[in-house]
Amino acid sequence: MTASALAATLFGPEDLRMIEHPLGPLAPGMVRIRFGAAGICGSDMHYFRHARTGDFVVKDPLILGHEIAGEVAEINADAPGLKVGQRVAVNPSRWCGHCARCREGRANLCENIYFMGSASKYPHMQGGFATLFDAVPAQCVPVPDHVPLKAAALAEPLAVCLHAVRRAGDIAGKRIVLFGSGPIGLLTLLAAKRAGIASSAMVDIAPAPLAFAARLGADDIVDVSGGDDGLKDLAARNPFDVAFEVSGTAAGLASAIATVRRGGTIVQIGNLPGGSIPVPANAIMAKEIDFRGSFRFDREFDEAIALIADGGVDVLQLVTAERPLAEAPDALRLALDRSRSVKVVLTAN
Ligand SMILES: [Zn+2]
Numbered sequence: 001m002t003a004s005a006l007a008a009t010l011f012g013p014e015d016l017r018m019i020e021h022p023l024g025p026l027a028p029g030m031v032r033i034r035f036g037a038a039g040i041c042g043s044d045m046h047y048f049r050h051a052r053t054g055d056f057v058v059k060d061p062l063i064l065g066h067e068i069a070g071e072v073a074e075i076n077a078d079a080p081g082l083k084v085g086q087r088v089a090v091n092p093s094r095w096c097g098h099c100a101r102c103r104e105g106r107a108n109l110c111e112n113i114y115f116m117g118s119a120s121k122y123p124h125m126q127g128g129f130a131t132l133f134d135a136v137p138a139q140c141v142p143v144p145d146h147v148p149l150k151a152a153a154l155a156e157p158l159a160v161c162l163h164a165v166r167r168a169g170d171i172a173g174k175r176i177v178l179f180g181s182g183p184i185g186l187l188t189l190l191a192a193k194r195a196g197i198a199s200s201a202m203v204d205i206a207p208a209p210l211a212f213a214a215r216l217g218a219d220d221i222v223d224v225s226g227g228d229d230g231l232k233d234l235a236a237r238n239p240f241d242v243a244f245e246v247s248g249t250a251a252g253l254a255s256a257i258a259t260v261r262r263g264g265t266i267v268q269i270g271n272l273p274g275g276s277i278p279v280p281a282n283a284i285m286a287k288e289i290d291f292r293g294s295f296r297f298d299r300e301f302d303e304a305i306a307l308i309a310d311g312g313v314d315v316l317q318l319v320t321a322e323r324p325l326a327e328a329p330d331a332l333r334l335a336l337d338r339s340r341s342v343k344v345v346l347t348a349n
């Protein structure tokens with residue numbers, strides 16, 4: 001069966017077009033997925049605006065999208081547990097399974113990993129903002145009938161946050177601070193609450209995302225649009241054991257270094273600008289800060305599906321708008337407006 005897919009394809013900064021892509025016959029070992037729902041991620045927005053995110057630069061037209069759920073349309077593989085018509089969340093990671101990092105159980109650091117809708121490798125691996133796309137069976141995680149596909153699509157960002165909380169170590173009973181109140185900051189807050197934190201502070205420069213964090217139960221809300229003196233006062237009164245830097249900005253990281261307690265931990269989740277950035281790094285030494293990166297996720301993807309299915313984390317409370325896939329370019333513009341949007345979800349029609 002040959003087919004074609006209509007896909008949100010990025011040609012350059014702010015140049016995203018719905019383009020028909022021919023699909024050949026399904027290759028051996030592959031599963032073809034019919035689009036069901038997708039989340040628009042911060043990295044999709046970075047690609048859309050700048051045709052790059054961090055150090056990853058778009059060199060060829062790139063179909064965006066890596067927070068995807070859909071239905072199995074065709075199978076040309078040994079795929080136990082999968083059948084045509086099955087509803088699945090699609091894990092955007094395709095790791096090799098045999099490099100040193102894979103063998104030590106850190107597949108997100110695989111030397112040969114491909115990730116959907118990412119320019120991290122060349123040729124780029126195309127993404128899932130497409131009416132049809134292909135995946136390997138291991139990427140397809142069945143979704144229980146009662147879980148809407150738009151919720152299943154958000155397993156990916158939740159997995160990112162579960163991984164970040166795991167990277168922080170045991171945070172039960174600890175006080176945390178999060179820099180950046182977008183979807184990843186908010187889901188990290190929810191994941192950290194599940195892990196038993198004592199209290200939380202959410203830091204941002206925009207009022208609407210901060211108000212959202214207050215509704216989700218952040219204990220302290222700190223607007224640093226006019227500087228971080230208030231944050232420093234708060235940290236002096238009630239110190240932060242763990243900081244999650246989600247904003248991906250030099251200012252956010254500088255504030256994290258300045259306000260986490262001596263001997264505290266910083267988890268870097270946000271994608272910082274590529275190249276070198278100025279930060280007061282000497283304090284990492286003087287305060288014995290554990291500064292840890294957190295990149296994507298590994299087995300947390302399956303945990304995220306289970307948590308969404310059993311109601312442990314209500315990801316749909318983050319969804320502020322739904323738009324059909326065919327309107328992806330406008331949906332990205334809407335997602336970029338932080339005064340109106342937390343999570344924008346694309347649907348099949
Ligand atoms: Zn994402």
Ligand SMILES: [Zn+2]
Pocket residue numbers: 095096097098099100101102103107109110111112113
């Ligand atoms: Zn590997």
